[in-house]
Amino acid sequence: MRRQIVNDPTDVVDEALEGLALSNPTLVEYRREHSLVTRAVPARGKVGLVSGGGSGHEPLHAGLVGLGMLDVAVAGAVFASPTALQVHEGTLAADSGRGVIQIVKNYTGDVLNFTIAGELAEDHAVQTEMVLVDDDLATDSGDEGGPGRRGTAATVAVEKIAGACAEAGGDLAAVAGVARRVARNSRSMSLALAAGTHPGQTRPAFDLGDDEIELGVGIHGERGIARVPFASADALTAELVEPLISALQLHRGSEVIAIVNGLGTAYPLELNIVARSVHRLLAGRGIAVARTLAGTYVSSLDMHGFSVTLTPADADLLPLWDAPVRTPALTW
Amino acid sequence: MRRQIVNDPTDVVDEALEGLALSNPTLVEYRREHSLVTRAVPARGKVGLVSGGGSGHEPLHAGLVGLGMLDVAVAGAVFASPTALQVHEGTLAADSGRGVIQIVKNYTGDVLNFTIAGELAEDHAVQTEMVLVDDDLATDSGDEGGPGRRGTAATVAVEKIAGACAEAGGDLAAVAGVARRVARNSRSMSLALAAGTHPGQTRPAFDLGDDEIELGVGIHGERGIARVPFASADALTAELVEPLISALQLHRGSEVIAIVNGLGTAYPLELNIVARSVHRLLAGRGIAVARTLAGTYVSSLDMHGFSVTLTPADADLLPLWDAPVRTPALTW
Numbered sequence: 001m002r003r004q005i006v007n008d009p010t011d012v013v014d015e016a017l018e019g020l021a022l023s024n025p026t027l028v029e030y031r032r033e034h035s036l037v038t039r040a041v042p043a044r045g046k047v048g049l050v051s052g053g054g055s056g057h058e059p060l061h062a063g064l065v066g067l068g069m070l071d072v073a074v075a076g077a078v079f080a081s082p083t084a085l086q087v088h089e090g091t092l093a094a095d096s097g098r099g100v101i102q103i104v105k106n107y108t109g110d111v112l113n114f115t116i117a118g119e120l121a122e123d124h125a126v127q128t129e130m131v132l133v134d135d136d137l138a139t140d141s142g143d144e145g146g147p148g149r150r151g152t153a154a155t156v157a158v159e160k161i162a163g164a165c166a167e168a169g170g171d172l173a174a175v176a177g178v179a180r181r182v183a184r185n186s187r188s189m190s191l192a193l194a195a196g197t198h199p200g201q202t203r204p205a206f207d208l209g210d211d212e213i214e215l216g217v218g219i220h221g222e223r224g225i226a227r228v229p230f231a232s233a234d235a236l237t238a239e240l241v242e243p244l245i246s247a248l249q250l251h252r253g254s255e256v257i258a259i260v261n262g263l264g265t266a267y268p269l270e271l272n273i274v275a276r277s278v279h280r281l282l283a284g285r286g287i288a289v290a291r292t293l294a295g296t297y298v299s300s301l302d303m304h305g306f307s308v309t310l311t312p313a314d315a316d317l318l319p320l321w322d323a324p325v326r327t328p329a330l331t332w
Numbered sequence: 333m334r335r336q337i338v339n340d341p342t343d344v345v346d347e348a349l350e351g352l353a354l355s356n357p358t359l360v361e362y363r364r365e366h367s368l369v370t371r372a373v374p375a376r377g378k379v380g381l382v383s384g385g386g387s388g389h390e391p392l393h394a395g396l397v398g399l400g401m402l403d404v405a406v407a408g409a410v411f412a413s414p415t416a417l418q419v420h421e422g423t424l425a426a427d428s429g430r431g432v433i434q435i436v437k438n439y440t441g442d443v444l445n446f447t448i449a450g451e452l453a454e455d456h457a458v459q460t461e462m463v464l465v466d467d468d469l470a471t472d473s474g475d476e477g478g479p480g481r482r483g484t485a486a487t488v489a490v491e492k493i494a495g496a497c498a499e500a501g502g503d504l505a506a507v508a509g510v511a512r513r514v515a516r517n518s519r520s521m522s523l524a525l526a527a528g529t530h531p532g533q534t535r536p537a538f539d540l541g542d543d544e545i546e547l548g549v550g551i552h553g554e555r556g557i558a559r560v561p562f563a564s565a566d567a568l569t570a571e572l573v574e575p576l577i578s579a580l581q582l583h584r585g586s587e588v589i590a591i592v593n594g595l596g597t598a599y600p601l602e603l604n605i606v607a608r609s610v611h612r613l614l615a616g617r618g619i620a621v622a623r624t625l626a627g628t629y630v631s632s633l634d635m636h637g638f639s640v641t642l643t644p645a646d647a648d649l650l651p652l653w654d655a656p657v658r659t660p661a662l663t664w
Contacts, residue, residue, distance in 0.1 A: 001542045003525050003526075003542065003562060003636075004602060005525065005565045005568065005598060005602040005605065005606060005638065006564070006565050006601075006602065006605055007564045007565050007566055007605065008564075012601060012605065015565075015604070015605045015608050016600075016601050016604035016605050016608070017604070018608045019603075019604035019605055019606070019607035019608030019609075019611070019626065020604045020607070020626075022607060022608060022611040022621075022624065023592070023604070023607045023611075023624035023625075023626045024624075055601070056601065058599075058600035058601050058604065059600050063600070193335050193337065194335075199601075210333045210335065230335060232338070232339045232340075233337045233338050233339050233347075234339055236337060260355070264599045264600075265597035265599055265634070265636075266337060267390075267596045267597055267628075267631060267633065267634045268348075268390035268391050268395070268596075268628060268631055269338075269344060269348050269387070269388065269390050269531075269631075269633065270336060270337040270338065270634075271351075272347070272348035272349070272351035272352045272355070272390065273337065273338055273339065273344065273347045273348050273351055274337060274351070275351035275352070275354060275355045276347050276348070276350045276351030276354060277351075279351070279354040279355075289354075292354065292355035292356070293355075294351065294352075294355045296599075296600060299599060299600055299601075301599065301601065302597070302599045302602075304335075304597075306337065326664070331663045331664055332658070332663055
């Protein structure tokens with residue numbers, strides 16, 4: 001039986017956001033009424049950034065609110081989109097007169113509710129631009145008319161780089177432009193040794209045999225695209241990195257930003273070993289890793305697994321990546 | 333069966349340290365020969381700080397090397413002390429002419445090997461002071477002649493505050509003094525829902541029933557001091573916080589630094605909920621939390637559990653706590 005450290009399962013989102021704010025009072029503030037997390041000291045005179053979506057992916061998004069990243073995060077219930085009204089309140093809270101970028105992971109409910117909120121914002125004379133993140137290579141069907149790829153850990157890169165652009169004074173079009181470029185050029189792949197378990201339940205979203213790995217899992221308990229044999233960290237990491245190299249058409253001399261992301265219960269020793277594998281696999285192909293994030297940034301409750309996200313490190317992106325950031329989960 | 337993302341289990345420490353350094357090239361450097369992690373840019377003209385011990389507690393210690401914290405971390409095998417020779421090399425590497433503070437968790441092997449290394453350092457005209465961390469309240473027998481309390485997550489507070497004092501120009505006696513005060517005044521308590529599993533093994537260090545919690549566990553798979561019933565996050569957190577309040581004789585008006593520490597696979601949602609519990613429990617007793625760290629800092633492989641560390645927030649400690657720090661795992 002999988003057990004979790006929670007109180008009433010229906011309170012997990014509220015309690016976790018309260019805990020985040022209590023632990024980081026100089027960085028963020030929690031507004032319970034609409035499940036918003038805002039900066040403790042609101043920014044003035046810059047393009048605002050709002051993001052959000054279902055909970056269960058902590059530290060995304062509330063842990064990425066602060067100088068150099070988001071202005072506001074809007075939290076839905078576990079794995080459920082926030083309502084259009086919540087997103088509307090979040091969008092208004094993110095505005096300081098120069099418009100608001102909505103960063104949205106590509107899921108039907110999120111896209112719908114952020115779209116409605118964008119229209120509502122116009123009634124309040126707040127300009128918005130939606131940036132869709134759809135990096136999950138496992139869901140790339142090539143079908144133009146379909147739901148498209150899911151949004152996963154590239155959200156961190158989009159939020160970091162867009163946040164730096166906004167902090168530097170970029171206008172709405174400039175911030176939207178660089179954010180869309182990062183989103184368009186990033187791809188992720190993930191795998192799980194064990195699925196996550198919804199708070200209040202005792203069984204994970206799906207079962208795996210001792211010799212099985214689920215390849216291409218989503219972050220909401222979605223099954224993957226294939227089962228592969230359990231193998232070494234290096235071999236498992238190659239299952240993710242090789243398709244990313246192909247999809248992004250990386251080649252000798254390419255330079256990337258890499259995010260090695262734990263999906264919930266991958267522990268630090270494992271993530272460092274995977275980071276080594278990523279570096280070695282890419283180095284072996286002549287691909288340089290300009291910057292690395294290795295940690296738990298976009299989780300799927302207590303899923304045991306990891307994802308790798310690669311973003312080509314265009315020369316103008318690195319100063320934005322390196323710009324100061326002060327959030328509960330990411331600071332430099 | 334518990335599975336892990338590793339290659340050859342005998343290589344986990346080497347590979348994880350390599351991964352850490354590859355991911356953080358501007359912060360740290362890995363010296364394979366003696367399993368040392370040093371700052372990428374060595375400090376000059378300050379008191380050096382070296383720490384270390386068995387591996388399996390990541391990000392401790394190597395993830396805490398950098399400006400404002402450690403100069404050098406020395407890594408042993410999983411749950412095994414580094415050798416005296418390794419510690420000796422680490423001590424010399426930490427020296428830049430003003431002596432070296434050795435921060436040592438209270439375990440027989442570590443104390444022995446750091447002691448020998450301290451004596452060897454004298455032969456090289458390097459002055460050392462050992463600071464023992466022994467915060468684990470579960471092992472407080474009151475027996476003066478015994479092995480004493482184990483060292484656990486208070487190490488983070490000791491390293492942070494001592495690091496800031498050294499960075500500010502404190503001499504060997506001043507840094508040792510403040511470090512010893514933090515160590516002496518800090519206490520921790522921990523619990524586990526599931527024990528950790530040694531890489532290469534498939535069974536955890538001990539088994540627990542679905543309705544059992546192990547209270548007072550150590551970070552090396554040591555059993556606890558009691559089994560208590562599985563309960564809500566608030567109730568479990570109270571099992572840790574109440575004894576800490578008594579032991580530290582905290583009272584209405586006291587102010588503390590709190591470290592809410594994941595033991596390996598506690599996931600972010602859980603740790604934020606526990607952080608809320610800690611704040612509410614202390615607030616209910618009129619005790620203010622001046623600063624909070626909530627995350628995975630001192631793990632025990634993939635143990636599912638958490639610890640709480642409280643340190644009285646003496647007025648002169650807060651500026652040292654707040655001073656800049658730039659390490660892979662802790663930055664502000």
